[in-house]
Amino acid sequence: MIFKQLFDAETWTYTYLIADSISKEAIFIDPVNTHIDDYIALLEANGLQLKYSLETHVHADHITASGLLRQRLGAQTAVSQLCGAETADVQIQDGDIFTLGSTEQLKVIATPGHTRGSISFLWHDRVFTGDSLFVGGCGRTDFQGGDPGALYDCITQRLFTLPDETLVYPGHDYQGRWVSSIKQERTSNPRLTGKTREEFIVIMNNLNLPKPRLIDEAVPANRYCGLDENERQDAVALRDTSRPVRSELSPQDLVAEAKKQITEVTVLTAKQLLAEGNIVLVDTREESEYAAGHIDNALLLPRGVLEFKIGNSPELSDKSKAVLIYCRTGGRSALAAHTLQQLGYKNVLSMAGGFDAWQKA
Numbered sequence: 001m002i003f004k005q006l007f008d009a010e011t012w013t014y015t016y017l018i019a020d021s022i023s024k025e026a027i028f029i030d031p032v033n034t035h036i037d038d039y040i041a042l043l044e045a046n047g048l049q050l051k052y053s054l055e056t057h058v059h060a061d062h063i064t065a066s067g068l069l070r071q072r073l074g075a076q077t078a079v080s081q082l083c084g085a086e087t088a089d090v091q092i093q094d095g096d097i098f099t100l101g102s103t104e105q106l107k108v109i110a111t112p113g114h115t116r117g118s119i120s121f122l123w124h125d126r127v128f129t130g131d132s133l134f135v136g137g138c139g140r141t142d143f144q145g146g147d148p149g150a151l152y153d154c155i156t157q158r159l160f161t162l163p164d165e166t167l168v169y170p171g172h173d174y175q176g177r178w179v180s181s182i183k184q185e186r187t188s189n190p191r192l193t194g195k196t197r198e199e200f201i202v203i204m205n206n207l208n209l210p211k212p213r214l215i216d217e218a219v220p221a222n223r224y225c226g227l228d229e230n231e232r233q234d235a236v237a238l239r240d241t242s243r244p245v246r247s248e249l250s251p252q253d254l255v256a257e258a259k260k261q262i263t264e265v266t267v268l269t270a271k272q273l274l275a276e277g278n279i280v281l282v283d284t285r286e287e288s289e290y291a292a293g294h295i296d297n298a299l300l301l302p303r304g305v306l307e308f309k310i311g312n313s314p315e316l317s318d319k320s321k322a323v324l325i326y327c328r329t330g331g332r333s334a335l336a337a338h339t340l341q342q343l344g345y346k347n348v349l350s351m352a353g354g355f356d357a358w359q360k361a
C-alpha cells in the first residue's frame with residue numbers, strides 16, 4: 001500500500017493519497033485545486049492510476065481539485081449524497097465501501113455536524129475525519145446545515161468507539177500537527193473530553209467565528225466538484241491549460257469596508273502609544289515578512305490564521321487590553337482589526353501605512 005499526507009499551506013488543508021501497490025489504483029481525499037499539477041506529477045512518478053477523488057464534505061475554505069482530476073485523468077468524483085453536489089459521479093451513503101485493487105478498502109462513516117453531509121473514511125488503522133474531528137478540536141457548526149448536537153453524537157458514538165490506536169488524520173490543522181489517535185482525542189480533546197452533549201452545544205454555539213474568507217466562492221464551486229462556470233461548460237479547453245484560473249474576492253473592497261469600521265492611527269501616534277506601554281503590538285503579515293524585519297516585541301499573528309491562533313496567545317487573553325496591529329501597508333491590518341473587534345476586543349487600532357511607513361518614518 002502507498003500512503004501520503006499532503007498539505008496546502010494557503011488554506012491549511014490536508015489532502016491524502018492512498019494507493020494499492022499491486023494494482024496501482026489510487027484515491028485522493030480532499031484534493032485542493034491549486035495543486036492539480038503536483039497531484040498529476042505525483043501519480044505519474046509512482047505509476048498510479050487515479051480511480052476516485054473523494055470529499056469529506058463540500059468545503060467552505062478551499063476549492064476542490066476533484067472536477068479537474070475527473071477531466072484530466074478520468075477519475076470518478078464522490079461526495080456525500082447529502083451535500084447537494086449533483087454533478088459528482090458517486091453520491092456517497094453511510095457504509096459505502098471504495099475498493100482499490102483486490103484488497104484495499106475504504107469504508108464510509110457518516111459524521112454529520114460540521115456540515116449535514118460530512119463523512120469520514122476508515123482505512124485499515126486510519127480514519128480520515130475531514131472537519132468533523134481535528135487534532136484537539138473539531139470543525140465549526142454554524143453554516144451548511146451544521147448541527148453541534150449531531151457532531152457530538154457522531155464523534156462520541158462513531159469515532160470514539162473505534163479502536164484506541166486508530167490514527168486520526170484531520171482535514172486541517174493550524175498548528176503543524178499531522179496526526180493524532182482516537183485515544184488521544186477521546187481523552188484530551190479540549191472541546192469534547194469530559195463535556196456533556198449540552199455543554200458541547202453551548203461551546204459550539206458561542207464560538208462567534210468570522211465567516212470563512214472563501215465561502216461565497218468555494219461552496220458554490222465545490223457543489224460542481226470545484227469547477228467554475230467556464231470550466232463546467234468547456235472541459236475540453238481545460239485539458240489544454242496547465243492551471244485552473246482562480247478568481248478571488250476583491251481585496252480592495254474588503255479593506256475599504258473594514259476601514260470604515262475600525263480606528264486607524266498614524267505611525268507617529270503608534271510610536272507614542274508603544275512608548276507609553278500597556279498595548280499589545282501584533283504583526284499580521286506572513287512569517288517570511290516578519291523574519292525579514294519587524295517592529296521590536298511584535299507578536300506574529302498572520303491574518304490568514306488569526307482567528308485560529310489567537311487562543312494560543314496569552315498576550316491577547318484580556319479582550320479589554322489595547323491592541324495595535326500593523327502589516328506591510330495597512331490593508332491586512334485593517335481586516336485583522338475588524339476581525340478582532342468581531343471577536344470582542346474593545347480597543348483595537350490599525351497602523352496606517354504599515355511597516356513600510358514605519359521604516360520611512
Ligand SMILES: [Fe+2]
Nearest residue numbers: 059060131139
Ligand atoms: Fe469544512
